[in-house]
Amino acid sequence: MYPNNLKYSKDHEWVDLETNRIGITSFAQEALGDVVFVELPEVDVEIEAGDSLGVIESVKAVSDLFSPVSGRIIAVNEELLDRPELINEDPYGEGWIVEIEITGEADLLSADEYEKLVKEE
Amino acid sequence: MTELKQTPLYQVHLAAGAKMVDFGGWNMPVQYAGIIEEHKRVRESAGLFDVSHMGEFEVKGKDAKAFLQKILTNDLDKTEPGKTLYSPMCYEDGGTVDDLLIYCFSEEHYWLVVNASNIDKDWQWINSKMEGDVTLTDISDSIALLALQGPKAQSILALLTDLNLNELKSFRFIEGQVEGVDCVISRTGYTGEDGFEIYLPPTEVTKIWETLLEKGKPFGLAPIGLGARDTLRLEAKLPLYGHELGKDITPLEAGLGFFVKINTDKDFIGRAALAKQKEEGVPRKIVGLEMIDRGIPREGYKVAIGEEEIGYITSGTASPSLGKNIGLALISADKAQIGDEINVIIRNKPAKAMIIKTPFYKREEK
Numbered sequence: 031m032y033p034n035n036l037k038y039s040k041d042h043e044w045v046d047l048e049t050n051r052i053g054i055t056s057f058a059q060e061a062l063g064d065v066v067f068v069e070l071p072e073v074d075v076e077i078e079a080g081d082s083l084g085v086i087e088s089v090k091a092v093s094d095l096f097s098p099v100s101g102r103i104i105a106v107n108e109e110l111l112d113r114p115e116l117i118n119e120d121p122y123g124e125g126w127i128v129e130i131e132i133t134g135e136a137d138l139l140s141a142d143e144y145e146k147l148v149k150e151e
Numbered sequence: 152m153t154e155l156k157q158t159p160l161y162q163v164h165l166a167a168g169a170k171m172v173d174f175g176g177w178n179m180p181v182q183y184a185g186i187i188e189e190h191k192r193v194r195e196s197a198g199l200f201d202v203s204h205m206g207e208f209e210v211k212g213k214d215a216k217a218f219l220q221k222i223l224t225n226d227l228d229k230t231e232p233g234k235t236l237y238s239p240m241c242y243e244d245g246g247t248v249d250d251l252l253i254y255c256f257s258e259e260h261y262w263l264v265v266n267a268s269n270i271d272k273d274w275q276w277i278n279s280k281m282e283g284d285v286t287l288t289d290i291s292d293s294i295a296l297l298a299l300q301g302p303k304a305q306s307i308l309a310l311l312t313d314l315n316l317n318e319l320k321s322f323r324f325i326e327g328q329v330e331g332v333d334c335v336i337s338r339t340g341y342t343g344e345d346g347f348e349i350y351l352p353p354t355e356v357t358k359i360w361e362t363l364l365e366k367g368k369p370f371g372l373a374p375i376g377l378g379a380r381d382t383l384r385l386e387a388k389l390p391l392y393g394h395e396l397g398k399d400i401t402p403l404e405a406g407l408g409f410f411v412k413i414n415t416d417k418d419f420i421g422r423a424a425l426a427k428q429k430e431e432g433v434p435r436k437i438v439g440l441e442m443i444d445r446g447i448p449r450e451g452y453k454v455a456i457g458e459e460e461i462g463y464i465t466s467g468t469a470s471p472s473l474g475k476n477i478g479l480a481l482i483s484a485d486k487a488q489i490g491d492e493i494n495v496i497i498r499n500k501p502a503k504a505m506i507i508k509t510p511f512y513k514r515e516e517k
Contacts, residue, residue: 063170063378064187066469067447067476069498085498087447089186089468090378111445 031145032056033122037136038144039098044122045138051126052098054086054117057148059125062088065117070106071128077103079136083128086117095127099136105129158203159295159353160360167374174377175268177204182376189379190471193342194514196371197301199363200380202348203356206270206291208263214283216258222280223253224402224419226412230255235322235337238410239402240273241421245428247396247405249273252339254324262290262335266392280420295356299363300346300375300383302514307367308336308347311359316347330362341380343387343512382468386512388439388479394450394465395437395479403428404435404481435462436484439509441475444502446495448478453496461486464495472512478504 032055036044042058045051059065067087077083083095106128110116117125139147155178164171169180180201182189192198210219220227225238236253249269254262265273274289281287299308305316314327314336324337332355340346351359364372381391390396395405402411403425412419413426428434442448448467453460467478478495487493487506494501 063182064185066187067445069445087469089382089471090181092447092449 032141034141036122036141037138038141038147039138040147041096041098042148043095043098045098045132045136047132050104050129050131052083052128052130053121053126054095055144056121059118059121062086062091062093064089065114068110068114068117068127070108070110071103073103073106075103077101077130086114097130098138099130099132100134101130101132103128104131156204158201159356160201160203163357163360164201164374169374169376172377174204175266177267179204180374180376181378183374186376186378186382187471189373189375190382192371192373193301193344193375193379193383194472194512195302197299197303197307197346197367198342198375198379199360199367199372200298200300200375200377201296201356201360202298202380203295203353204267205296206265206267206273206289207294207296207350208265208274208277209288209290210261210263210285211259211288212283212285213259214285215261218281218283218285219253219261219263220417220419221282222277222420223251224411224421224425225253226415226417227253228415228417230261232257233323233325235324235339237322239396239407240276241402241419241425242398243421243424245401245403245421245424246398247392247400247402248276248398250390250392250396250402250407252337254335254337264296269392293353294350295353297349297351297356297360297363298340298342298346299349299367299372300340300342301344301372303367303370303372304344304346307363307370307372308349310366311362312336319347330359332359334359341389342383343389343510344383344514379471381466382471385466385468385477385479386470386472386510388510390437391466395481400435400481401425401428401433404433404437406437433484435481437465437479437481438487438489438506439511440478440480440493440495440504441507441511442477442495442502442504443492444504446497446502447476448480448495448497448504454480454482455494455496455501456486456491457494459486461493470511477511479509
């Protein structure tokens with residue numbers, strides 16, 4: 031049920047190693063509920079895995095987004111500023127959040143491994 | 152951790168796919184289809200809420216009325232059989248114990264409907280003030296409570312009862328049957344819409360819940376969780392205990408002066424402190440604000456003018472009906488007025504907001 035071409039973090043983010051895009055998984059958006067606000071990071075900034083990538087707010091809750099990888103932020107999805115609901119509607123497509131030029135090795139899960147993790151939660 | 156309490160509809164909520172959360176020690180549905188969709192449904196057609204977690208106390212006896220007058224800030228002379236009254240209940244210092252509804256069956260028989268998270272505290276408080284010929288009984292476990300809210304509420308309820316709902320005015324209640332079940336039905340609610348609250352036996356609530364949803368479906372009726380209940384009440388600026396009201400917040404500060412009868416000869420607990428506060432002017436007040444800059448005001452965020460902190464957010468959300476980010480704040484009374492710009496401190500950064508008139512949302516009268 032999780033796309034096989036993507037990699038995943040334990041914090042419920044997906045990483046597309048082809049396009050460098052990062053977003054949150056269908057499991058994460060479902061748990062958050064209606065996303066109503068997104069705060070995006072600045073472009074052209076170097077970040078380490080675990081650094082803040084911004085904030086996602088649902089009607090009820092504020093959630094920090096932490097980078098699953100290290101690298102340089104090369105783009106943010108500004109469409110989300112006006113349409114944060116894209117994260118709910120199309121989490122792996124139009125709901126992407128940032129593009130990061132990844133440096134070094136990232137500790138990521140395969141779709142199968144991620145699915146197992148979700149089932150254990 | 153103590154086990155979460157469940158309403159009689161717990162299994163029904165699970166079967167409906169509700170997302171459950173801990174609300175004041177109760178395992179309650181926070182949403183079914185999604186908060187925004189549910190919110191709009193109540194504004195546009197109708198929604199059904201399980202609020203069986205609310206507490207009900209029965210007060211009986213020759214001195215029942217005099218006793219309630221002592222512990223409540225509103226005027227009990229305004230009640231009569233068939234009337235529902237809203238009132239804060241205060242400590243001696245004017246801080247708020249709870250806000251509740253009083254159902255008058257006769258001058259010797261009342262129900263008090265209290266907030267779920269305050270049941271134990273209220274029970275102890277009221278018992279500690281007991282005097283005269285009064286008996287107090289916690290009947291919470293023998294009463295389930297449904298709220299049917301929205302512009303289509305009356306049309307839907309009329310399909311299940313012969314009672315004349317046209318005659319049932321706001322803040323009135325009647326005893327009668329819904330689908331053959333004995334109920335107490337009041338025209339009250341917590342959404343800013345027209346609607347009803349239906350008190351009934353827990354053994355019958357599943358049947359009534361399911362029948363209402365089935366018959367109401369053509370009108371758009373669906374179950375609504377506590378998430379939308381909160382955004383609905385916030386748009387209507389209805390206070391929530393623990394947010395706009397509390398031990399350290401008086402009803403006058405919360406803007407509920409209408410329900411504090413200092414202008415009558417009634418004596419009640421907290422009267423002296425509240426009369427003094429009224430005379431001197433409240434030190435703080437609840438105001439409504441709308442964000443100008445990006446950001447959602449959230450409970451606990453600080454509010455400032457320039458460098459000076461003037462208060463904090465008590466409730467805030469992205470308003471589904473208005474498409475704006477709104478909040479209520481408790482601020483120093485003399486620091487800002489309607490139309491003034493203030494800052495909400497969001498993640499250590501000031502974001503501009505304007506103090507605006509409340510309620511944020513008011514339904515159009517028929």
